[in-house]
Amino acid sequence: xxxxxxxxxxxxxxxxxxxxxxxxxxxxxxxxxxxxxxxxxxxxxxxxxxxxxxxxxxxxxxxxxxxxxxxxxxxxxxxxxxxxxxxxxxxxxxxxxxxxxxxxxxxxxxxxxxxxxxxxxxxxxxxxxxxxxxxxxxxxxxxxxxxxxxxxxxxxxxxxxxxxxxxxxxxxxxxxxxxxxxxxxxxxxxxxxxxxxxxxxxxxxxxxxxxxxxxxxxxxxxxxxxxxxxxxxxxxxxxxxxxxxxxxxxxxxxxxxxxxxxxxxxxxxxxxxxxxxxxxxxxxxxxxxxxxxxxxxxxxxxxxxxxxxxxxxxxxxxxxxxxxxxxxxxxxxxxxxxxxxxxxxxxxxxxxxxxxxxxxxxxxxxxxxxxxxxxxxxxxxxxxxxxxxxxxxxxxxx
Numbered sequence: 001x002x003x004x005x006x007x008x009x010x011x012x013x014x015x016x017x018x019x020x021x022x023x024x025x026x027x028x029x030x031x032x033x034x035x036x037x038x039x040x041x042x043x044x045x046x047x048x049x050x051x052x053x054x055x056x057x058x059x060x061x062x063x064x065x066x067x068x069x070x071x072x073x074x075x076x077x078x079x080x081x082x083x084x085x086x087x088x089x090x091x092x093x094x095x096x097x098x099x100x101x102x103x104x105x106x107x108x109x110x111x112x113x114x115x116x117x118x119x120x121x122x123x124x125x126x127x128x129x130x131x132x133x134x135x136x137x138x139x140x141x142x143x144x145x146x147x148x149x150x151x152x153x154x155x156x157x158x159x160x161x162x163x164x165x166x167x168x169x170x171x172x173x174x175x176x177x178x179x180x181x182x183x184x185x186x187x188x189x190x191x192x193x194x195x196x197x198x199x200x201x202x203x204x205x206x207x208x209x210x211x212x213x214x215x216x217x218x219x220x221x222x223x224x225x226x227x228x229x230x231x232x233x234x235x236x237x238x239x240x241x242x243x244x245x246x247x248x249x250x251x252x253x254x255x256x257x258x259x260x261x262x263x264x265x266x267x268x269x270x271x272x273x274x275x276x277x278x279x280x281x282x283x284x285x286x287x288x289x290x291x292x293x294x295x296x297x298x299x300x301x302x303x304x305x306x307x308x309x310x311x312x313x314x315x316x317x318x319x320x321x322x323x324x325x326x327x328x329x330x331x332x333x334x335x336x337x338x339x340x341x342x343x344x345x346x347x348x349x350x351x352x353x354x355x356x357x358x359x360x361x362x363x364x365x366x367x368x369x370x371x372x373x374x375x376x377x378x379x380x381x382x383x384x385x386x387x388x389x390x391x392x393x394x395x396x397x398x
């Protein structure tokens with residue numbers, strides 16, 4: 001769907017109405033007069049998720065904040081390098097777009113907007129604590145102190161749990177955007193399969209994967225975790241090397257694509273040549289664990305029980321552990337990497353139309369050999385529904 005004068009994907013006004021109504025319902029429940037979502041482009045732009053969820057503005061590390069009152073006009077506050085007319089052409093959710101007025105500091109402009117809200121007593125601030133990957137919080141001490149100084153009679157409340165609750169269940173429009181991202185990432189896997197050959201540098205293959213996503217309308221930044229070599233490298237890295245690939249190498253990627261900020265992930269193992277027999281046996285067990293997860297991915301189930309069921313599949317030869325986290329705009333809860341982070345994550349109950357990347361891992365006892373595969377899926381009453389269509393396999397190249 002075109003946005004203003006630019007051919008960019010955007011959500012409908014009905015979707016805006018659904019989101020804003022849900023967030024305001026939760027705000028009234030929790031007694032919040034407004035929410036302030038600060039700018040933060042960390043973790044592949046995932047920390048901008050709340051701002052983009054509320055306003056539709058963002059992408060490619062652009063710094064944007066949001067002031068979201070329980071009633072009245074929603075305000076986006078942007079860095080000075082993008083003209084207001086550009087944002088108005090890219091979306092039609094928010095018309096009150098203000099550029100910061102004090103260098104590159106956001107808080108003075110935010111405080112001025114908050115002072116316009118009559119009766120402001122309790123202000124929800126996102127990012128104070130409990131973030132999926134940074135439970136200590138991602139909002140800077142300087143922002144919080146400046147809010148306290150500028151609004152001395154306003155109580156600051158952590159709004160992160162509220163926003164995670166609001167964003168957890170995805171609408172049909174959101175799932176359609178995630179599915180579009182899944183198509184992009186599956187195509188990037190095809191590009192890897194076509195390009196990875198002995199003598200081709202790792203970074204060249206990586207670059208062509210990324211280019212394929214951008215050419216098809218995807219966004220940056222996007223995550224491609226990568227490892228290549230033999231023996232199997234100890235973990236994935238955030239960047240490839242310039243090393244030429246060699247026959248016998250194992251390549252393991254966790255690749256994501258972003259469509260209007262919405263993220264899908266595909267996790268795929270490759271071998272340049274034939275996969276060793278032990279890895280074939282490990283992959284069979286991994287697919288058994290996938291089947292268990294897909295069957296359990298129903299409303300009412302808990303993340304902690306999924307983790308326990310997968311761990312129970314370990315035996316004297318192999319350890320089986322879960323890797324699962326919610327997908328959407330990126331920094332979505334819950335998350336479980338080998339074991340639940342805390343009781344909040346362990347007791348998190350699945351709901352219809354929540355979306356996850358599910359990728360249990362099989363490893364030998366010293367973790368020198370590991371394999372995992374995964375796709376983005378939707379939780380339904382009958383179990384997981386895949387958004388991708390690529391057959392699950394170890395891909396053998398050449």
